[in-house]
Amino acid sequence: MILTSSLNLEAACRQNWDVIVIGAGPAGAVAALQLARQNLRILLVERKTFPRYKVCGCCLNQRAITALQQIGLGDLLSSAGAVPLTQFRMQYQGRDAVVTLPGGLAVSREVFDTQLVQSAIDAGAEFLQETSAMLVGTSENQTSRTVELCCQGQTAGSASAKIILAADGLGHPSLQNCAGFDMQVAPDSRIGVGAAFTVKDHAAYPAGMIHMAIHRSGYAGLVRVEGENLNLAAAIDRDFIKQCAGPANAVLQILRESGSAILPEMHQCSFKGTLPVTRKTLRPVGDRLFVLGDAAGYLEPFTGEGMANAITEGMAVAQLVPEGLAHWNSTLEQKWLRTHAALTDDRLFWCRWLARLLRSPSAVSWGVRLFHLFPGMARPIVARLNH
Ligand SMILES: Cc1cc2nc3c(=O)[nH]c(=O)nc-3n(C[C@H](O)[C@H](O)[C@H](O)COP(=O)(O)OP(=O)(O)OC[C@H]3O[C@@H](n4cnc5c(N)ncnc54)[C@H](O)[C@@H]3O)c2cc1C
Known part of the structure; x- marks a missing residue:
């Protein structure tokens, strides 16, 4: 499915919006849908x-x-062709352990995010793509905020709304010109690296299984999504990427040393990288502004919490917005801080704990041996992370 903008830039600039949502990932699309x-x-x-x-x-x-x-x-999810997940396989230094999953689905972000945005458009949200939004530093008056809209690197206009939602992902580029939204980036943060490719031979990475190749310098997850496509996503130490002279070599090295299969297609695909992933926006709220999803903070991908957080934060913010439209006040800012913390803090604790364990080669080695012999022991951990 290909999406087209539902209005042009001039029309977007002419209107006074209730809410401008910046970023059409799961957080932004779900918020836009619920508000529309x-x-x-x-x-x-x-x-x-x-x-x-x-x-x-x-x-x-x-x-x-x-x-x-x-x-x-x-x-x-069924119309997107999402693949049900039944097993999680960890591989480290040639040893592996397979754990049964209580649920889960794999679907490419091309298909999933596009369908979410289409749902928001169907509900009445206007969608403007190929346009970067940048929040103007200060409130011009008490009742609205302005964003500059840029096409192909050039400022092309500005639009105003009573409330802005910054759902623009890691590093929240839309808040660059606003003071007070600094991010704390963990000094040992890993970088996300990913690629997607069509494969002919599915024996090594069958549908329904998340395959996780673990290495002292990072890990790479592989999963079949809809069609014949295999998705690869990794979190890797920055030094290791330098040492391997690039992300592609680093991923291949992780697969090789863990004992995972390297497919011929992997040598041809292009790998994309992210900013360092472990980061937090110190205050994910401001005057007539809510920050949500990865824009507010992210830890590490291992536990697959990111999209669940983004979706639930999109739902939660949509419940606060009507109050803010009627009368913006600082109580609302406190409410979002509390809501955001309630949705993320407990899970962050688990993610942080697992991320630490994964950095310890002996813990990983013992964990894989233990789960290989007694897969049932991993069940409570997997269940805890899945819900
Ligand atoms: C290696 C890796 C593996 C992961 N694996 C999983 C997993 O298996 N399961 C899971 O649940 N999560 C996973 N995550 C996390 C997940 O990808 C994110 O948590 C999720 O995408 C966050 O959604 P979001 O809507 O907040 O941001 P995003 O999905 O990043 O969406 C932000 C959108 O904003 C747009 N944007 C940015 N700046 C602007 C601007 N100035 N103006 C307009 N638009 C803008 C971007 O183009 C993007 O489309 C993984 C992350 C990484 C790095």
């Missing part, structure tokens, strides 16, 4: 052309699936 359903005037701005590739493991956990069902999007 409340008959609000919503502009969803996206800098890329959809469908677009995004570095991601493409696995939706049970929490993400349940959230989508709650907002009436359960069918979207």
